[in-house]
Amino acid sequence: MVLYVIGLGLGDEKDITVRGLELVKSCEYVFLEHYTSILGGVSKEKLEDFYGKSVIVADRGLVENDAEELIIEPAKEKKVAFLVVGDPVCATTHTDLVIRAREVGVEVEIVHNASIMGAAGACGLQLYNYGQVVSIPYFDDKWRPTSFYPKIKYNREGGMHTLCLLDIKVKEPDFVAMAKGRTEFLPPRYMSVNVAAEQLLEAEEKIGEGAYDSKKTLCVGLARMGQPTQQIVAGTLEELIHADLGGPLHSFIICGELHDLELEVVKEFLIEGSTFERDNSKSDDK
Amino acid sequence: MVLYVIGLGLGDEKDITVRGLELVKSCEYVFLEHYTSILGGVSKEKLEDFYGKSVIVADRGLVENDAEELIIEPAKEKKVAFLVVGDPVCATTHTDLVIRAREVGVEVEIVHNASIMGAAGACGLQLYNYGQVVSIPYFDDKWRPTSFYPKIKYNREGGMHTLCLLDIKVKEPDFVAMAKGRTEFLPPRYMSVNVAAEQLLEAEEKIGEGAYDSKKTLCVGLARMGQPTQQIVAGTLEELIHADLGGPLHSFIICGELHDLELEVVKEFLIEGSTFERDNSKSDDK
Structure with missing residues (x-):
């Protein structure tokens, strides 16, 4: 069948x-x-x-x-x-x-x-202007992979926005319990906009190639897109570390070049007193 | 309300x-x-x-x-x-x-x-690997704009696929009839995969920066996505000039780097005897 x-x-x-x-x-x-x-x-x-x-x-x-x-x-x-x-x-x-x-x-x-890829247009950033989508995995003590960083950099250099899909950990084995002979699972975890912003900040500090600026580049946090409680908050990376967007799922956008019509919509979501500065210069002319 | x-x-x-x-x-x-x-x-x-x-x-x-x-x-x-x-x-x-x-x-x-942006994943190319979407407008006698070309080039240099949305002309004024004092409209036109392939070929011949190769780069034609008569055909640009995908709407994809799993799905749609060669070399290393 x-x-x-x-x-x-x-x-x-x-x-x-x-x-x-x-x-x-x-x-x-x-x-x-x-x-x-x-x-x-x-x-x-x-x-x-x-x-x-x-x-x-x-x-x-x-x-x-x-x-x-x-x-x-x-x-x-x-x-x-x-x-x-x-x-x-x-x-x-x-x-x-x-x-x-x-x-x-x-x-x-x-x-x-x-899908979230389509709904990401709801914040006013045109879907035409997005580059490659990246995933941001939870950092842990040993594993802090930053493979998203060069992709964001490449998108930004081409003037494109980057949609970041945030990690989800469901039914992860609880190794402490397993060591004691019990099969148990950790509670599910869904990465928040805040954690994503922290990890992005860490990646920029570590690699330092200026893919984005933690005080200037506009970023957008998305929560529960397509649901009645949908929430959208725009601000700099540093500002989004402290923004409260409530329950999962969250996604994150790092803006590239902003067109007038995009800015008109997205500024409705700007955190009060944001230090975001519009900067449409590309790093090179490709 | x-x-x-x-x-x-x-x-x-x-x-x-x-x-x-x-x-x-x-x-x-x-x-x-x-x-x-x-x-x-x-x-x-x-x-x-x-x-x-x-x-x-x-x-x-x-x-x-x-x-x-x-x-x-x-x-x-x-x-x-x-x-x-x-x-x-x-x-x-x-x-x-x-x-x-x-x-x-x-x-x-x-x-x-x-949306077509989501459904474009149906041909096996992962949505994560798409760069900026471009629009391909109908060329006419005077107006043959190739602003899509540098965007495709930038996507390809970053290893990304490009989804091309094809022009639609609905309710275009008929200037010949209007000159005779009648308000008439031309029949609707929907750009086919064939016309898109021709125009892309012309753009490469004119600009010549090697954004894509008409005999080697894999391209995918999409027709009526999400409908029962949906059709997907993969081949080189030259091959797609002659592929018959039936009625509208059509869309077009120019592939970037192909991952194994992507190739496994997309090769199912390959035109018989296609000269496509897998080529995962990026033009530069950023």
Whole structure:
């Protein structure tokens, strides 16, 4: 039969498309991907009520180790839905699932929806002016990777904005408990705009190639985009370290060159007394 | 009251979200934006049946000249829906409408949906690896602008893919008829992958800075993304000049560096006997 990979959009249960909802209702098994993103404030139970179906939460282990048996094998005979927050083609994980399903002859149909990449236009920065998207992983004691830094630098030198996707840690093993012989997981963590700003500041201080200026470059913090409690705050990197944007998910934008129309919208979100200075000079002329 | 700016997604009437549909049904007036994109194969009448509402088609003239009177003024007292193909925040036009409405105290609510920018991930190229989006306008006898060229070059030098949005000409005045005193419009035109490939080739021949190679660089033609008749064809620029992708809308991608997983998916769409050669060397190291 068919594996339907269906985007849920960004907000709550009603952000699924009419087509997507009809397909979910027609499926035998419904999986909800639950480790690259979260659907803000909607429980599995609420989704089940809305669909009139049981929903199986698929964590990373299930998708990476058991997808063959639990998702792809049943999809040979029946209709199976794999629900993904945002748009299904945004994360590599789902590409992999699609490839594996098609390899064994399962038909795969994608139902698109809004993603954070599209919704990032809501702060007034034109989607045309974004460069490469980067991911910012949680720094820990030993691992403080700054591979996002040269990408942001390259985008900024070309006048482009950079959307930064912030790390999510769901169902991470608790090694302290495991050492004591118990299988336990740490509580989920979602990187805030504040932590992202701190880490970006650290990267600039460490590398020092002037990819961005912590006191001048305009940055935008996004929280719960597409949800009723959506919040957008603009300011410098230093200012965003202390901005309170409430609960997850957060994303972060480092602006490049600002066009007049962009500035007109984004300045509505500026922190009071911000030291941001408009600076449209490119570092070189490429 | 409220101006709801609602994305319709890419395919047909059922690609609206459940939330979007509920809002449309609750509105007094429903406008359909009809000049930056088209909803594939769905007539105004079909939308009206589906919504149980009259739909007013809004062309460029209406939105740019009469939005104040026809859309914003009524939205002060009543609920008004402004429907947009794709996601509402993708085009500057709608930003302008939103700003003008808010300026006079009208509450504006955006309902996101899938856009071509998200759906472009369906060909296997990771959305993370795209640089700045460019627009390719129709060349005519006098006006053959190549402002897209340096942007593609910059993206490619940074290893990034470039999504090219192709020109749409809807309700263009017919100057020949107008000279005879008649107000007439030319038939709508939607740029095909073939014309885009030709114009890109001309730009490279004229400017000659090697932004891309017409015989080697992988390009991808996209047609009717998110619709049942969706078509994806990959090949070199020269090969795509002759590929038949059927009716509109088309989009075009010029690949940058290809990762293994990307190549695995995109090669499924390769034209038979393509001369494309994988070349992951960047032009410089920044």
